[in-house]
Amino acid sequence: MSDETKDEKSTRRRTTNVASSSRIERGIDWLERLRNARAEAFNDGALRGQRARSWWEKLILRSATGVIYAVAIVGCLWFGVIPTAVIVAAMAWLCCSEFYRMVRTAGRMPNEIWGLTAALAYPLAVLLPLTHQTLLVTAIFLIGCSVWYVATPRANIADVAVTAFGPIYTSLAFSCLVYIRASAVGLPGFLLSLGVMGSVWLNDSAAYLVGSRIGRHKLAPRISPNKSVEGFWGGIAGAMLVWLLVGILKVQGIGIPYALVTGAVVAFCSVVGDLFESRIKRGVGVKDSGDILPGHGGLLDRSDSMLFGGMAAYVMLHIGGIL
DSSP states (O other), rough: OOOHHHHHHHHHHHHHHHHHHEEEEEEHHHHHHHHHHHHHHHHOOOSSSHHHHHHHHHHHHHHHHHHHHHHHHHHHHOOHHHHHHHHHHHHHHHHHHHHHHHHTTTTOOOHHHHHHHHHHHHHTTTTOOOSSHHHHHHHHHHHHHHHHEEEEEEOOOOHHHHHHHHHHHIIITTTTHHHHTTTHHHHHHHHHHHHHHHHHHHHHHHHHHHHHHHHSSSSEETTTEEEEHHHHHHHHHHHHHHHHHHHHHTTTGGOHHHHHHHHHHHHHHHHHHHHHHHHHHHHHTOSSSSSSSSBBBBBHHHHHHHHHHHHHHHHHHHHOOOO
């Protein structure tokens, strides 16, 4: 009986040891899997600390680039119509160049000489002591495109279309800002044009901040997956805040109700402009229009909202009798 008890105890000890070893091995395997998972997450930049640091780094880089960009624009607005027209013409030329570079990746062959010349001409034409400057530039530009098409057998109608669309999209739209700045001399013209551009900038910034922090519902997932409905409404609120200030200051006699309506329209069109350019990029298979602005991509990436927002402001100010 005593021998059997010893055998049972020995068996139990062996069983216990085996069970303990098995638990230790499972624990080691679990730790190994956890370590491998964290290593993979680290390599992918998916750890919580990495995500937080990456978000702040992007925000700082994006903000620094945006501040430099904004200071240059505001400085030109302050010094008058001529500096404004010059910097807008330079920006329009760069945006048109980026647009042509994108469509070339899709197999189109635009006439960049005619297109980029028109891109410079639209904003600068505002300075001419003529009436219907925009119509004059458009007529000359379309005649030039037609002559090129007739004289170039290898060109097709799609090449003519993108040649004509480039400066109309990037420069004719941009020239609205020059017209707004030229609507009044001195401080009133500066404040009005600053209100237009400031509302577009705050719309973009507020949409980015709100969307990146609390965005849950996708606005246009097939076109721009990072945009959210929450960011959209945050941007609308930001733009209307700027126009509320314009109304409070009675800039060019604009009242608060019309200012708020204008702010909402400008913000909405700014989002449309952003999505429109995103659709172009997705259609030709590029991520950014260029790389001239760190944290933003190309100048067209930074200005896409301003193109449509500036046009919307120009139309609303005309409808309201301000221009």
